[in-house]
Structure formats: structure tokens, C-alpha cells
Amino acid sequence: MKTFWQIRDRQIKDQERRGGSDQGARSAVTGGKQMDGFVRKIIELMTASGVDEGNIYTKKTHLPGFFRPVKGWDIVVVVDGVLMAAIELKSQVGLSFGNNFNNRTEEAMGTALDIWTAYREGAFCTSPAPWLGYLFLLEDCPESRSPVRTQETHFPVFEEFRGASYAKRYELFCRKLVRERQYNAACFIIADREKSNSFESYIEPADDLSADLFLSQLNRHVGGRE
Template structure:
């Protein structure tokens, strides 16, 4: 059966426009209300920035044979058991006939604090996946095939995210590929290695400047971490599960 990628590029452009539009609307609303939570943090705390990408993921599920699957987006229904901790809250879950089909994280980062946020996102991504797969090994989800575990990241395309970054490692040298690498390059390497180490089925990175609020412009860092690789892998997994589960 041919996979349906649901015109993902067009929908991704719309999702990017919505991302920047939602951030700006949230920022203006809080400034007008005179609240302390202003500036960049206001855009982060609005909670709807990645909704366009969530809609894309849902469209892929519906178009590839699992139209009747349970797709959870509400916070109360997004928790999975962990192994190193009792539970973990995900951004989107797909469950069909009592089996976990997919668990997806959708994250974003906007400047100026790229350094601290990169380290936090890296630790979160690695820890989340390791916790889930250990819980899976211990039959936390029952006897079932491996679910699709996805990580999709959008990072602001800005001079600060593209600039070379120096690191201090006084005792042992950092890996050569990280030397002078920008934060965008580091995210690209992170996504590649999350997949190579089988922590995620697919990990995607897209970058976009703030002016894309009117165009939906975005770029990719590599084919391995591009959006097409992500949606193709996800659509293939959904189609396979639809065939198996009926």
C-alpha cells in the first residue's frame, strides 16, 4: 500500500506560520495585560506553538489506515509509565486496540538562550527515550511490537543559532564534529545520533526565522533529520500497524 504523506510540506509551512503567529499573539496579549510574564517567555508559555505540527501528525495517522485510533492530546491522557520514574507526560500519543502505536514529542527553541536550552533539551530527549524503552522492555505496555517514538524540533534560524560555538573541556577533548559547531549543527548531530542509537524511531529538525510568520519558510539541516524522513517513517509505521491490527 502506498503511503500517504498528506501534502506534508504545505501543512508544515502553515504550521510554521502558526508557530510564529501564536508566539507573537501571546506576547502582545500579556504585555497589554501588564503581566510580568512578558517578552520571550510569554511566547513559550502560550502552549499552542506546535499545534500545527500536531495536526500534521494526526493527519498522517488518519490517512494511513488508523482513522479510528485514539489520538490523545489532552494533558490528562498523555501520561505513560516510566521505569526510572513513575510516569512521563508526552506531547501526543496514538493508541489502537489497547496497544501503544506511537509516542511523539514536539519541541521548539527560540533565542536568545540557545546554550542552556540546548543542553536541557538534549538531556530531556535522551532521558525520556531511555526511560520509555526500559519500561517497554519490562512489559509496561504489555506484549506488543515496538511503538514509533518520535522527536520533532523547531529551532529559530538566527545569527546566534548559526554562529560557531566554543567549548571548554580541560581534561579530555570533545569529539571533533562538535568543535566550533553552531547550535543548529549540534541539534542536527543530536537528532542523527538519537536515531542511530535507536532511542527514537525518527528525529527531525527544522529551522525558521521570525519573519516566516508571513511565509511559513523553514529549512532543514540534513536529509537524515529532515521532515520527509520523519513523516515517511511515521506513515510507514502507522500503515504497518493498521495492517497488523486491522
């Protein structure tokens, strides 16, 4: 978690020093790399479960889609020409929560639809169904914790969304991705910037979206054991 905040802060400072148009906190979103610490840990755990590191890709991760030619994932596992797993890691920190929530949810749903349709149409040859994972990190702050009013212009929204904060909305979203079988597992983490140097730097608000469950399911699929 500490690595996440360090990379984010460095990206902001570098961008502001260069004086680019992508200044301020936005540079920490468009700059990428913030999730590298999570990527390294996931790879470490997969190799400990018996996966050859040469079969784990963090570059050259583009997979064919159905509605678009290709999509780059954060981690892809390919063994003997068989697509075993594809993992997406995303975060939201300190920006417009409303716009970014819509962007993140639409992106995740579109990515799942695209790859599963491509799989159905034979894009991955004779590969069995791959394991898809979605990990999301949200900043713990008043803006993400405060209740949000919904717009119900013509029809009522589902009850669980009424008064739900963005933290709760993301939790519901991750859970529904799994229940609707868009992803095999999802992990939802809320991180506190002010506690980045302590063991209490993050919380996992839902047991069914915990890192332990996410990683154990991944390891069972790609390594054959937890």
C-alpha cells in the same frame, strides 16, 4: 510554519498584557501550544494513511515511565490497547541558546531512557516496541548560526563539536538520537521568522532528518503504508 509564529507572538502579547512574572519571549516557551500546527498536520497525515482518529491522542497522553510515574507526550497512538507510537515536539526560539540546548538534550535523552526501560519492564503489557518520534524546530538567527566555542578543561571534546553552531549541534543531536536507537526517527527544522509568510520560511538542513522521511516512517508503522 506561519501558525507557529502567530501563536508565539500572541502568547507574548497576552502575557505582557496580564503583567505576569513570565513576561517577554520566555512566555512563548512556557505557554505551550506553539507546535499545534505541526500536531494537526501529523494527525491529518496519519488519518490519511488509515489510522482511526479516535486512536490518536493529544490529550490524556501520559505514559508510564520507569524512573518517574508518568510522562506526557505531544501525540500518542494507541490501537486496541497497543501503544503504537509516541511523538515529542519541541522548539527553541530567541532565548539563551546555551542553557536551552543543554535542557532540551537532557530532556530528550531522559525521556527515551525512561520509556524504553518502562517498555522492557512490561509497562505496556504485551505491546510490541512502539515507534518513538522527535521533532525539533529551531529559530534561524545569527545566534543559532554562529560558531560556539567549547569548554575543554580536562579532556578534548569530539571533533564534530569544535566550532559547531547551535544549529549544527542540534542537527548532530537529532541524528545521534536515531543512530543510538533512542528514537525511531527525528525531524530537524530551522525556521526563519522574517520569512514566515513565504514558502521559504524554513529549511531542512539534513536529508536524514527531513519531515518527509520522518512522516513516511511514522505512517509505515501506524498505517501500514506511506
